[in-house]
Amino acid sequence: MHVTLFTSLLLLGLSHVIAQPRPEDVAAIKGQCGCHDVTFLYAETFAPDKAYSFKDRYAAKGIEWVFVEEESGPADRPTKVVIQHLLVIGDTLVIKHWREDWLYQNTSLLKFDQSASWKRADITTAQAKGQWTQKVFEVDDSPRYEGSATWIHADGRHYWENTADAPLPRREYTKRTDYNVMRRTNHHEIQPDGYIHEQDNDKIIRSEAGDQLVASEKGLNTYHRIDEKKCQAAKVWWAKNRAYWADVRAVWNEVLTNRKVVAIKGQVKGNVLSRDLDELEKAYQKQPVASEANKQLIHQTIEQYLK
Template sequence: MKHFIVLIACVMATSAMAQKKKKQQDIASIKAMCGCYEVAFNFAETFAPDKEYEFHDNYRSSALEYVFPIEEKSDKIVLQHLLIVGDTMIIKHWRQDWLYENQDIYAFQKDNTWDYQQLPKSQVVGQWTQKVYQVDDGPRYEGSGSWVHIDGKNYWEAKADAPLPRREFSKRDDYNVMARINRQEITDYGWLHEQDNQKILRADGKDKLLAWEKGWNTYTKTEDSKCQVAKDWWSEYAAYWADVRTVWDELFASKETISIRGKVEDKVLFMQLFSLQDVLLEEESYNSEKAQLKIKETIQKYLKSDQRLVLK
């Protein structure tokens, strides 16, 4: 009996050590996405169940992008993306939060609406949730999956429903949900964001598939000096965007449905927050408490639900 107990203890200790090592590998892979990158965006519609469907043109674009950590804890890593346009202009781009064994998800439904869901604890053991946010730090899509490190491959993959991508949301109204399979793989040149997407029309509780789409976005590392202008920009604007995240986090903590208006006063939310950024930072001294109040007032105007941000 004593030998059996010792054996069980050894097995448990070995399992714990393996899990710890695996988590360290995961963290290294997430952080490997940081750096200065030449990015190539490529999308093509590949299949449609309706033979009469007219395929849309392939989409190609490129950019210089800086990816860097703005928060790092044992169970959470936050990576911010900044676009560099014409060597001098900076555009705050998307953000990806990585949470270990996270159970809290905001799942996209349709029409700029996200429902809170709690995943079973047994489902997320050893997994990382990737929470992707809009350029205004509002919700976009979230999915949970495991990092895989085997046979020289190093990738993470998960499914998630999402709004239309920015390249299409102002051009198309024939679908309202993009059901994404996201695969982020660390490569010898940097990393790859591979996507297998379904363009879906969701109505009356039913989904109609319009077309499949393939996405192939390559992040090729380049000299860090090319992204120095982005580093300088962030040092000036980081405090404001930290306050924006604080306000959104208050909303997420409510665990209630979030529904956002497309436009207010003929402007989308990110335009309002970008403008507010410039107004507040032009003042003689930046005041975080005042900034959060203004940010709350701005976001509140866009909430379609009954939620109310506390205006202190």
């Protein structure tokens, strides 16, 4: 009897240890942080239709500050890490860029369907064991795509790779109507001087008949760490705007948690959500209000865009 009880307690203790994230996983996730010189490169590589006209290659550069905005769990082994990206243009102009939340052993995913709609999908505890979910959000903190996978640490390499459906990227969503889903295979690999975000993407037209491949493309975003002073403008901007966007994030977390399906309208009265939230931000800067009052205004704004 005593042996059985001791064994049970021991197994419970071991399961608790296993449930904690590996330090090397956390180090890899945070290894994306810093001030970076970024290069964005995309090229279409294949199309099943021989008559398809390949689109021009895309190339862009910028400076981006990537930093941990929030984390929860044990200090040495957090189970949630929120990473924010800010673009710096010309050393002075700052643009709030995308956000990525990393959750350990998460079992609930919001999967993109089509036409700005997402559906809740669960994975089993066994499937999620040891894995990290990357939740990617738009500039207005609305959902984009999510995927779960294991960080791999082998032969001196540290990488995470997953395939997930997503909306059209910002570089194409105002220019293309020949596809409505991008199936992204994202490969994040930490380098000594930064990291790379390699992509193998399929551009798909989704209909009641099923999915049809339009074209495939290769993407390579290279983040090369540079002097932190190059991102000083971003740090100043975030110190000023952080409280407002923390409220936006909190409202979205509440909205997304309570919905099995999320569908977002492209426009409301000729405006788009990102612009309306930016206008609220400007008003907040001129006359700050209490967090709860601010969240109420943000919630009202977001609700207008939910179908």
